[in-house]
Amino acid sequence: MIYDALIGPFTEFEFMRRALAAVIALSLAGAPIGVFLMLRRMSLVGDAMAHAILPGAAVGFLLSGLNLFAMTAGGLIAGFAVAILAGLVARSTGLKEDASLATFYLASLALGVTIVSIKGTNIDLLHVLFGNILAMDDQTLLVVAFNATVTLLVLAVIYRPLVIESVDPLFLRTVSRAGGPAHLAFLALVVINLVNGFQALGTLLAVGLMILPAGIARFWSRDLTVMICIAVVAAAVSGYAGLVLSFQTRVPSGPAIILVASALYIVSVLFGRVGGVVRQLFPGRHLEA
Amino acid sequence: MAALHFHNVTLGYDRHPAVHHLNGEVAPGALLAVIGPNGAGKSTLLRGIVGILRPLDGSIHLGGLDSRDIAYLPQSAEIDRSFPISVLDFVATGLWRGTGLFGGIGKAAREKILRAIASVGLNGFENRPIGTLSGGQMQRVLFARVLLQDAGLIVLDEPFNAIDSKTTADLLALVKHWHGEGRTVLAALHDMEMVRTHFSETLVLARGPVAWGPTAEVLTPENLMVAMRMCEAFDDSAAACSADDARSRAA
Numbered sequence: 348m349i350y351d352a353l354i355g356p357f358t359e360f361e362f363m364r365r366a367l368a369a370v371i372a373l374s375l376a377g378a379p380i381g382v383f384l385m386l387r388r389m390s391l392v393g394d395a396m397a398h399a400i401l402p403g404a405a406v407g408f409l410l411s412g413l414n415l416f417a418m419t420a421g422g423l424i425a426g427f428a429v430a431i432l433a434g435l436v437a438r439s440t441g442l443k444e445d446a447s448l449a450t451f452y453l454a455s456l457a458l459g460v461t462i463v464s465i466k467g468t469n470i471d472l473l474h475v476l477f478g479n480i481l482a483m484d485d486q487t488l489l490v491v492a493f494n495a496t497v498t499l500l501v502l503a504v505i506y507r508p509l510v511i512e513s514v515d516p517l518f519l520r521t522v523s524r525a526g527g528p529a530h531l532a533f534l535a536l537v538v539i540n541l542v543n544g545f546q547a548l549g550t551l552l553a554v555g556l557m558i559l560p561a562g563i564a565r566f567w568s569r570d571l572t573v574m575i576c577i578a579v580v581a582a583a584v585s586g587y588a589g590l591v592l593s594f595q596t597r598v599p600s601g602p603a604i605i606l607v608a609s610a611l612y613i614v615s616v617l618f619g620r621v622g623g624v625v626r627q628l629f630p631g632r633h634l635e636a
Numbered sequence: 637m638a639a640l641h642f643h644n645v646t647l648g649y650d651r652h653p654a655v656h657h658l659n660g661e662v663a664p665g666a667l668l669a670v671i672g673p674n675g676a677g678k679s680t681l682l683r684g685i686v687g688i689l690r691p692l693d694g695s696i697h698l699g700g701l702d703s704r705d706i707a708y709l710p711q712s713a714e715i716d717r718s719f720p721i722s723v724l725d726f727v728a729t730g731l732w733r734g735t736g737l738f739g740g741i742g743k744a745a746r747e748k749i750l751r752a753i754a755s756v757g758l759n760g761f762e763n764r765p766i767g768t769l770s771g772g773q774m775q776r777v778l779f780a781r782v783l784l785q786d787a788g789l790i791v792l793d794e795p796f797n798a799i800d801s802k803t804t805a806d807l808l809a810l811v812k813h814w815h816g817e818g819r820t821v822l823a824a825l826h827d828m829e830m831v832r833t834h835f836s837e838t839l840v841l842a843r844g845p846v847a848w849g850p851t852a853e854v855l856t857p858e859n860l861m862v863a864m865r866m867c868e869a870f871d872d873s874a875a876a877c878s879a880d881d882a883r884s885r886a887a
Contacts, residue, residue: 504737508737514721514726516714523704
């Protein structure tokens with residue numbers, strides 16, 4: 348009975364196995380990126396970037412229909428363009444990163460919606476906006492796994508300057524020139540993972556599998572390494588549970604995954620060891636020293 | 637060979653000078669206090685020296701020092717104290733020059749880090765997140781990092797602000813220790829008594845240099861009055877500075 352509900356779908360149907368593999372790949376790469384987005388106070392930047400990739404994906408869609416490769420390539424180009432332009436504007440002027448990004452992503456989003464509505468049907472628009480993780484073919488799965496691998500490798504390279512720049516940017520500027528390139532590389536990773544999630548969860552929810560696990564992790568640890576591990580596990584668990592939920596109840600898969608992650612987030616807010624609500628209401632007697 | 641050579645340096649923001657036409661030299665191994673009222677350009681000068689701010693005019697020569705051979709302790713640093721990093725890891729970033737992007741931290745380096753933490757009196761704090769430290773403890777952590785940077789030129793921007801007398805005494809001892817090791821130390825300070833007793837050389841700054849020399853000769857009521865009278869506000873309609881034209885005509 349429990350076996351049928353929790354494991355059966357994956358032994359029985361190949362599309363469920365593919366979906367599970369995809370969601371685990373997305374968790375491994377996206378969750379660490381999400382942790383850094385959150386710690387660098389860039390959570391909403393990720394959200395904005397998700398909208399910014401829409402016109403590129405839409406152009407890919409216009410040129411070659413619902414071809415995930417074309418849409419991915421278009422999304423990457425649009426995302427990089429917006430990320431790098433916004434990053435350069437922020438670095439060369441006094442404008443803060445979030446403000447410069449807001450202007451770029453709004454223009455980009457308007458362009459994207461215009462392009463999709465010129466040619467697409469409502470079904471197409473739904474697919475672009477919410478993705479479909481149950482329709483993964485082999486090639487798409489390989490692209491997702493490849494992007495995840497690249498993400499982890501690049502993150503390993505820029506990890507140290509990224510951490511130092513997050514804590515003490517002025518210090519990094521006095522000892523090294525790695526800060527700028529590391530920041531741009533990080534923005535590129537954000538884009539890659541958004542496009543990655545875009546195939547599974549769609550433009551609107553892609554950022555969910557990055558930010559929500561990071562938010563969950565913040566309530567359970569004060570240590571960066573532990574936070575990243577918790578975020579990855581939380582993302583993978585949300586992905587698995589969301590797929591099961593979707594299979595049993597016919598809730599669309601993307602929203603199901605994000606709903607499970609949201610439920611975990613609420614539990615963490617309430618019961619988290621680090622700053623959770625219950626912990627704050629009932630902290631116990633104060634200590635001796 | 638001077639450790640620092642200012643050649644007609646003007647530093648500022650949006651073309652408005654905050655340090656105006658500064659000339660002079662800092663000898664290697666000097667212990668120089670930079671004093672002046674708020675807005676006198678002390679922090680701006682230090683930012684220019686460490687290379688965060690490019691001069692609007694003139695140049696600063698580092699007498700053969702690599703820019704990475706400078707340790708800089710900024711005022712109320714732009715440090716994100718909520719970031720989950722331990723005291724040990726934070727202090728360890730001071731070893732950047734040796735480790736760079738990928739270099740590992742071996743047993744010897746770890747010993748060095750622990751010694752640096754111990755010498756600022758923070759034994760036992762190694763695994764505490766920096767977010768849980770008090771202001772004085774955080775300042776000690778920053779000094780420990782400067783210690784690890786092992787730099788020939790140490791630049792401290794108001795290092796003793798809002799720090800109790802015990803911590804100030806401990807950290808001041810560290811500054812004098814660096815001086816004893818032959819390092820060049822520059823510090824922007826407010827406490828005249830401390831400057832008088834501990835710093836051999838003083839620069840009184842009020843946008844332009846008011847006086848620069850041995851502390852006993854420079855730290856006079858007259859010089860301080862001149863510095864205090866300096867006008868703080870930028871004049872939005874100020875004309876372009878003509879000092880350079882005058883100089884070239886004279887030459």
